[in-house]
C-alpha cells in the first residue's frame with residue numbers, strides 16, 4: 514500500500530518512522546511519503562491560506578495550492594482522505610476498509626480548514642474516492658493527528674505487519690463489537706492485588722467465558738451504545754444474563 518500525507522507540518526508525521534509503522538516501511542509493506550504542501554506554492558512567501566469569504570475568524574486553506582498538490586499525487590484508484598471536525602466518525606471498520614485499498618492520500622488541513630471546493634472537485638474525478646472523516650467530537654488544530662491515527666490503524670492491519678495476526682482478532686472494537694477484557698501479567702500479586710484466579714487455572718473454556726463476561730460488563734458500563742449496536746445473534750443466553 515502507498516500512503517501520501519500532505520501537510521504544512523511534515524515533522525508532525527515523524528513518529529511514523531518509529532516502531533511498527535517504521536518497520537512496515539523498512540520491510541516494504543507500507544510505502545509512506547510525507548509531503549510539504551508549501552512545495553506547491555507559487556509565491557515568495559509560500560502562502561497556503563487566505564481570508565474566508567463571508568467573513569468569520571481565522572483563515573482558510575487555498576484550493577489552488579491544494580489542487581496542484583493533489584493533481585500531482587492522485588491517480589486512478591486513489592482514495593483522498595480529508596480529516597475534518599465535520600467528517601464521518603473514523604472507526605475500526607473504517608480502518609479495515611481502508612486497509613484493503615492500494616493508494617491513500619491524506620490531506621491535512623490547518624487554520625479553519627480547506628476550501629470546500631477541494632473535496633467537491635475531486636469527488637467528481639473519475640477513479641478517485643473522497644472521504645471526509647473525524648476522529649471524534651472534539652476540536653483539534655489540524656489534520657495531522659488524524660493522519661497519524663489513520664496510518665497506524667490501517668498499517669497494523671496490513672498483511673505481515675503485525676507479528677502474530679491472531680492478536681488482531683480479539684481486539685477492542687473488533688469482531689465481537691465489545692470493549693476488550695482486562696489483561697494481567699506477572700507478578701501474580703502486586704500492590705496487594707491478586708490476578709483473578711480463573712486466569713491461573715489453565716482452564717481455557719472458563720478463561721474465555723470470564724474474558725467475555727468482563728468485556729460485556731465493561732461495554733455495558735462504558736459504551737452501552739456498542740451493546741445497542743450488536744445484532745441480536747451476537748449475544749447468547751449467558752451474555753444476556755451477565
Ligand SMILES: N#Cc1c(-c2ccc3ccn(Cc4ccc(CN5CCCC5)cc4)c3c2)n[nH]c1N
Nearest residue numbers: 596597622623647648649651652653654655656659
Ligand atoms: N479529524 C479530525 C478532527 C479535527 C480537525 C481536522 C482537520 C482540521 C483542519 C483544521 N482544523 C482546525 C479546525 C478547528 C475548528 C473548525 C470549526 N470551525 C467552525 C467554523 C469554521 C471552522 C474547523 C477546523 C482541523 C481539525 N478536529 N477534531 C477532529 N476530530
